[in-house]
Amino acid sequence: MNKKNKSTKQKEMSFIEKARRAQIVKCAIETIAEVGYAQASLGQIAKRANISKGVISYHFANKEELLEQIPIEYYLAWQAYITPRIEAQKSPKEKLQVYIEANLAFIDENRQHVFAVIETVSNKRTDDGKLQFAADHDEAILLPIESILTQGIQEGVFREFTKSSARVMALTIRSAIDGFTLELTRNPHLDVQEYTRELVTIFDKSTKK
Amino acid sequence: MNKKNKSTKQKEMSFIEKARRAQIVKCAIETIAEVGYAQASLGQIAKRANISKGVISYHFANKEELLEQIPIEYYLAWQAYITPRIEAQKSPKEKLQVYIEANLAFIDENRQHVFAVIETVSNKRTDDGKLQFAADHDEAILLPIESILTQGIQEGVFREFTKSSARVMALTIRSAIDGFTLELTRNPHLDVQEYTRELVTIFDKSTKK
Amino acid sequence: MNKKNKSTKQKEMSFIEKARRAQIVKCAIETIAEVGYAQASLGQIAKRANISKGVISYHFANKEELLEQIPIEYYLAWQAYITPRIEAQKSPKEKLQVYIEANLAFIDENRQHVFAVIETVSNKRTDDGKLQFAADHDEAILLPIESILTQGIQEGVFREFTKSSARVMALTIRSAIDGFTLELTRNPHLDVQEYTRELVTIFDKSTKK
Amino acid sequence: MNKKNKSTKQKEMSFIEKARRAQIVKCAIETIAEVGYAQASLGQIAKRANISKGVISYHFANKEELLEQIPIEYYLAWQAYITPRIEAQKSPKEKLQVYIEANLAFIDENRQHVFAVIETVSNKRTDDGKLQFAADHDEAILLPIESILTQGIQEGVFREFTKSSARVMALTIRSAIDGFTLELTRNPHLDVQEYTRELVTIFDKSTKK
């Protein structure tokens, strides 16, 4: 019901309505990035947006709906950035390299947003207390790696993988990218290019025959 | 002064006092693991421990002091588990293998605690809103990997690393382990042994000459 | 910064906002006067005002800011009452008489407020535990007496005073007025006019040549 | 019932018991004088006395009973100090002078205790919220002044007083002494002798024919 409502709503949304929501989400991202999830009250977000608290409630059913937009928007932007870059490559090896490069570049260019996503997602729980972890979303983010690996195995340029060892490989690549995010948080002046080069090397070596 | 007080206090603490504190910390870990950091109020923790809220305040100066124990205890247990296993190995290659194996086994055996540490640490902030991230602690956890890498480079069994590429390698190994934790959360029936074997393979390939 | 904020805020405050704050302060005064400082919790004050506890927090940053208004408002009302009455007199002797008369009348007409001020001020402490006692405020309240005394000495209608003996005189007059307040609390049906007459006599005798 | 209990108890009290109680009351006085009534929890008092909180509960039925001792002890000490000094004087004029001198000296020598009494008494309330103000105690403290005034009137050395104007006189003298206490709090280096001399002068002038 909820989902249906939302998609209905989105279709009915005026341009102005969309812009207002986008502005509020942007402020939510900034607020979470700067003061952290726990301190990011609607009051704080409203203050940053120079609007009244009520406006947020007007545009979003509740805080949850607002926070949900953060990973959603992130995923859309991420996909728009990553997909064409991978598709521009032919060989699985180059695709993997570009996947890593594009991800690190995207993270570097969207630090606040990435950070807000981490905070949001790691605090999101189902009603019974289980981490929701946007499982769908996480799987979606693994898909390109898995398809690259599959292609590379089929073409014989990668070493042999079972289905589950391919998954570990995919998860490890993904984890390495997330680890980069954390390191970037700890050390904002990190040499991103060098980090990228090293990750490419590591996963080139660990996937090749 | 605060720190000094604490260590003084610890020396003065009776056995019973220590046991009570340990019990409360254990309940805090369980609570955070089950309902998440945000919902883990002192009331919730007390309810789980079947004690009154006041008892927690009696044994801990404040919530912060209680939550601090979670990573502290974890790190001590982790060290006690990991260190002898690594030291039992001679070659850097075997050490790296054992480091990965031991970490995954330790995580598997301490799922709740690991999880509570992640939640606690990722919600801990300094007064100005910056993630504290227990930087010291994080670095401490990298030390064994870095020293294994150094040894392997010197002995010529690993490929060449610059100082900073060794750091990326260390961070990637660490991230892979953290990624395992997340995957374990998502999928509790994960085949840990296989995951371990794959990670060992990946990092064997990516470090060797 | 705090102070500046406050005055800025006050200028920005709408009429409704001011009225609401005034209403809450009024209820705080009544509550303190009736149940005493220690029992005057925000909950009690809210109950008396028939509003929710949150409303107070909405209009005042914290309890301290609310309680601060009590002496502030009192002092302003006191000044508005006393000053013109003194200025309407020419001779120091008459001024002193009117000062006493006006103060006792003002106290009589504002019993609850006076009482709340005493409670508030005598419970206000700096962070290091020292009584704050609104020293400025106390001194401000002595000023008119001191200036009357100075005038009377210069004009030769009062006996000779050194600087510090004039201060003792001023303090004693002030104390006598405060003593009247206490007596009024103990005995609400006190004959105020007679008390006034006696005080005027006492200080007429003790100041004249 | 309560009162009876208490007097029964006092008769049964061993010397050791009395000493323990006296020590605790002394610490309560110090604590109130230093941190104020509101912060003077049993925990604070116990800490200062280097005993456990439970000890206080053991020796006193409740906090109220402990705090009651503060004005009681004060009054006894005050009486023991004041009475012989007044009785050593013959003339009402000298008695009044000595009353003022002795009070100021006593306050000066027992600053903490005086202060604790003020705090205690001004926070003491009956169950219906009325200030208790130790009415008995306050009247008791006025008695010597009133009897001095009566004597002076009868002997014709003081000006004429009606019954109620004599009371105002007594209250004013008492208030002046209390005002001295406050001034001493604000300004601990006050010249007590000069202050005494001035008060004596003021009340000599205001009582004489």
Add this chain to the structure above:
DNA sequence: GATGAATGAGCATTCATTCAT
């Protein structure tokens, strides 16, 4: 559409008091 005002539940913390040892 937008806002300020109000709500009430929930939070961490303090504290007088009780009690078994």
Add this chain to the structure above:
DNA sequence: GATGAATGAATGCTCATTCAT
């Protein structure tokens, strides 16, 4: 006698949410 441990009520405060204007 004395203590440490435990209790639970109360407090000031925060905040997501609701609502009249």
